[in-house]
Amino acid sequence: MSTHAPRPSYAAVLRVPLARRTFSAALTARLSYGTVALAVLLSVTRATGSYAVSGAVLSLFGATTVFLMPLRASLIDRHGARRALLPLSVLHGTLLCALAALTWRPGAPAPAIATAAALAGACAPPLGPTMRAVWSELIGDRDLLRRAYSLDGVAEELLFVSGPALVGALVGVAPPAAAILLGAALNVCGTCVFVTSPALPGPRPAPAGRGRRAVRGLLPPVAVALGVGLALSAVELLVMAFAAERSYDTALVPWVLGALSAGSALGGLVTGAVRWRTGTRVRLWRFAAGLGVVLAPAGLAPGLWTLTGAMALAGAFIAPALTTAYLLADETASEDTRTQAGAWVNTAVNAGSSAGALLAGLLVARLSPGACFLLAGATALAAAAVAAGPLRAARAAPADAPRSA
Structure with a gap:
């Protein structure tokens, strides 16, 4: 079909x-x-x-x-x-x-x-x-599937x-x-x-042994989704703390977070439109690393508008990282575990978001916003390091290699 x-x-x-x-x-x-x-x-x-x-x-x-x-x-x-x-x-x-x-x-x-x-x-x-x-x-x-995933991610946002x-x-x-x-x-x-759409697949009984292999292969996309969720939810509170520390009007905070969302939407659309030469796993860790590199020094911004620009740039890595995580989960999963694979990535994002808000709330009371931004960036970089683990396999495979049957 x-x-x-x-x-x-x-x-x-x-x-x-x-x-x-x-x-x-x-x-x-x-x-x-x-x-x-x-x-x-x-x-x-x-x-x-x-x-x-x-x-x-x-x-x-x-x-x-x-x-x-x-x-x-x-x-x-x-x-x-x-x-x-x-x-x-x-x-x-x-x-x-x-x-x-x-x-x-x-x-x-x-x-x-x-x-x-x-x-x-x-x-x-x-x-x-x-x-x-x-x-x-x-x-x-x-290529077209990557655009579909990007469109889906931007629409969901x-x-x-x-x-x-x-x-x-x-x-x-x-x-x-x-x-x-x-x-x-x-x-x-x-x-x-x-559910009335003929496009929906029917049941697929799991062949023996495949599910366990699929779960093991999900570590890179799940790690990146978790790291992005942790960093993203922390940033929402850290922007508020940054504005309060510098005596800015907190009514401006939604505009800063809006720049983060706008950057994410634009990054997602661009990611789907570009014809990439690198493989999915390589792109995954690079997007996560890019997010970490931008977030880590963001707390050193001299003012709120500079921070707004940094948030827009950070956002440009969020949707690409998550879209690529879903794509890699789809490539990794067997035919009978495809929905579960996407669900694990989704769960990791949301679990990271919940934990990130809690941890950021505890850290903001003890550390400066600059130090907290550094930790948020380090979280994304740690996720990138986990995703970069299977690089030999990624380099051996051609870019966007078709799924095995």
């Missing part, structure tokens, strides 16, 4: 048969993940009157969503997306509706709210990894920017719990359309 595009461009990606239909449905469902975190935070805070409770509930929701994702992805590989994805989405949406009902008015018991949130996260369908596996089914040309804005508009006219209902509706409706 693969196709070869004569013009490897972003337009060519969307001209692939079934691509627009499948991708638009997946994006609709994935928009739910851009709305639900803020919606849960606002609605639980309103229902309980406690920021501590809302933070704990959101942490539970995030933990079950992230750390159980590889398990849910294994269901997709084992039983096929049509049979496994829709039940997960319906159960996820139902539990979100229960959470919305509990938090619609103040006074709900915190244990019931926490249980509903944790169960909803545990059932969240792995839509991103599934869509990336579908791209590999639709597209056989490696835009979803996480537009999702909170959508929640903000909705809570102006309705209770915050209504935004949870919106997330449930987006997830279930988008998934219903997504």
